[in-house]
Amino acid sequence: MPKGLNWRPLLIVAFLILSVVYMTPTLVPKLPTWWSGILPKEKIHLGLDLQGGSHIILEVDTPKAVEAALDLISTDIEDSLTSQTLRFKRIAREGGDKVKITLYDKGTAETVQTLIKKKYPEMELMPQFEEGGFTVVQVRMDEKVAADRKDKAVSQALETIRNRVDQFGVSEPIIAREGLNHIVVQLPGIKDPKRAIELIGKTARLEFKLLDENVNPATATPGSISEDSEILLEKRTDPATGAVTETPLVLKKKAIITGDLLTDAKVRVDSQFNQPYVAIEFNSTGARLFDQVTAANVGKRFAVVLDNTIYSAPVIRERISGGSAQISGSFTDKDAADLALVLRAGSLPAPVKIIQNVTVGPSLGQDSIKKGLTAGLIGVLLVVVFMAIYYKVCGLVANYGMVLNIIFLMGALAALGATLTLPGIAAIVLLVGMSVDANVLIFERIREELRLGKPPIAAVDAGYDKAFLTIMDSHVTTLITAAVLFQFGTGPVKGFAVSLSLGIIINLFTSLVATKVVFDFALSRMNVKRMSI
Numbered sequence: 001m002p003k004g005l006n007w008r009p010l011l012i013v014a015f016l017i018l019s020v021v022y023m024t025p026t027l028v029p030k031l032p033t034w035w036s037g038i039l040p041k042e043k044i045h046l047g048l049d050l051q052g053g054s055h056i057i058l059e060v061d062t063p064k065a066v067e068a069a070l071d072l073i074s075t076d077i078e079d080s081l082t083s084q085t086l087r088f089k090r091i092a093r094e095g096g097d098k099v100k101i102t103l104y105d106k107g108t109a110e111t112v113q114t115l116i117k118k119k120y121p122e123m124e125l126m127p128q129f130e131e132g133g134f135t136v137v138q139v140r141m142d143e144k145v146a147a148d149r150k151d152k153a154v155s156q157a158l159e160t161i162r163n164r165v166d167q168f169g170v171s172e173p174i175i176a177r178e179g180l181n182h183i184v185v186q187l188p189g190i191k192d193p194k195r196a197i198e199l200i201g202k203t204a205r206l207e208f209k210l211l212d213e214n215v216n217p218a219t220a221t222p223g224s225i226s227e228d229s230e231i232l233l234e235k236r237t238d239p240a241t242g243a244v245t246e247t248p249l250v251l252k253k254k255a256i257i258t259g260d261l262l263t264d265a266k267v268r269v270d271s272q273f274n275q276p277y278v279a280i281e282f283n284s285t286g287a288r289l290f291d292q293v294t295a296a297n298v299g300k301r302f303a304v305v306l307d308n309t310i311y312s313a314p315v316i317r318e319r320i321s322g323g324s325a326q327i328s329g330s331f332t333d334k335d336a337a338d339l340a341l342v343l344r345a346g347s348l349p350a351p352v353k354i355i356q357n358v359t360v361g362p363s364l365g366q367d368s369i370k371k372g373l374t375a376g377l378i379g380v381l382l383v384v385v386f387m388a389i390y391y392k393v394c395g396l397v398a399n400y401g402m403v404l405n406i407i408f409l410m411g412a413l414a415a416l417g418a419t420l421t422l423p424g425i426a427a428i429v430l431l432v433g434m435s436v437d438a439n440v441l442i443f444e445r446i447r448e449e450l451r452l453g454k455p456p457i458a459a460v461d462a463g464y465d466k467a468f469l470t471i472m473d474s475h476v477t478t479l480i481t482a483a484v485l486f487q488f489g490t491g492p493v494k495g496f497a498v499s500l501s502l503g504i505i506i507n508l509f510t511s512l513v514a515t516k517v518v519f520d521f522a523l524s525r526m527n528v529k530r531m532s533i
Contacts, residue, residue: 017492021039044418048360050421050422052359054359055184056184056353060348061351062180067351068349070096078091080115083112087243089102090228092228099123099139102135112137113426120369125139127355158175166505172446205348206262207258208257208304211251211303212248229251229253231248233246255305257282261289262280262286262343265280270328272369277327278326289321290323293317301313328341341428380429394443406506413502423493427495427496427499430503431500434504435507438508446459456530478500479501479504479505485497
């Protein structure tokens, strides 16, 4: 018996057992009770094209992210000037790239410019000028900084959406960036697509704003209020009748605290009215700001605004320290749970708009599986027949290696928890051809050695040795291509790349080791004088 023959059959049997064990949960509808306790129970996940679900393309409104950053800068500048007792008339965002600071005198303007240079070196200071007897200082966001802010907004939106989808409990979602400001979301097997879409697309921009007490909201119109104020609706639901009423309120446009400063959000129940509300916790910066704002505005109304809808507008009775607050507003249990989920996962840095929403039905997925399996079986059958006819008994050895290849590949997909897509099935069919292709190279080398008059054992050894480098070269180059597809592809392309990569690695083992074991066993145990090849 040739050296090294003992460990190779054991390794093949071990891989075969492991593959069958990992494939069993996928193949067997109901596992016995003892199985789930000690053996793997994870099934091969099916992609969106096989089990149905939702395919959504979102567009991020990136200019809004720049505007939000400028609003925070203007609020910070206002707080800094107030803390230094520097007088100013107005500080507000101007357009989509500037902050305009209107001051009473030039001396203050120089101090403001020095402060801005120190705190915001990335901002561009524009020449000061006079306007209506006041001194105006403007700072502009550099184009490169704005472009970076937009890029980060898309990246942050991607991570926020991923957090929401993870908390929603979708198995094997695909969430990827596409182009400059688009995000692709695929949710396989989702049972409530409408609610998922609402959670994903919800901006959940939480803002705390002061009410403009100088304006009567009953008579206010957009044209009659100052440019620093806005009219929003306070939404209330009657718990008894379910009737929704909307009351207009006039608010200061500038948000003094935003949801970016939150660390947690949980649903609680009011013991007095038995109504659910959302309890929120701020980080250290948010807690400090909340403490300062409530201390400076005792007796005033403070609106809790979510996506431009006022959920509550209570009066600040006293200074609130500790970084805790609550959002109440006649919630149902589901509404409160959804709100807590999106706030906990993070507010989107900019609004998103659904520009494409395609629902794939499970019937289409079953049809895809059926056609894919049929194509695969026909391909395998044709290859089996060809190899058996053309290479005779040696062709049967190649077929044995091909079957092992498929079993090992399916076991690996199950073990890694990979997602099988329709292109993944196409990759498996392709690997059937690659499996026998490696054996064809080996068999042709063996034929050449036999023509030179070498005995079967020597011809087989020489055939495998001489074909080794050629097989390695072809497989490594294909593996590099699969890696590139996985790195830069999305959705189904990645499914193809995963199946192809695993199949290439497994094919090297089955072609160079598993089939060689059969030849070594047969030639060493039988007195073979002539090979059927």
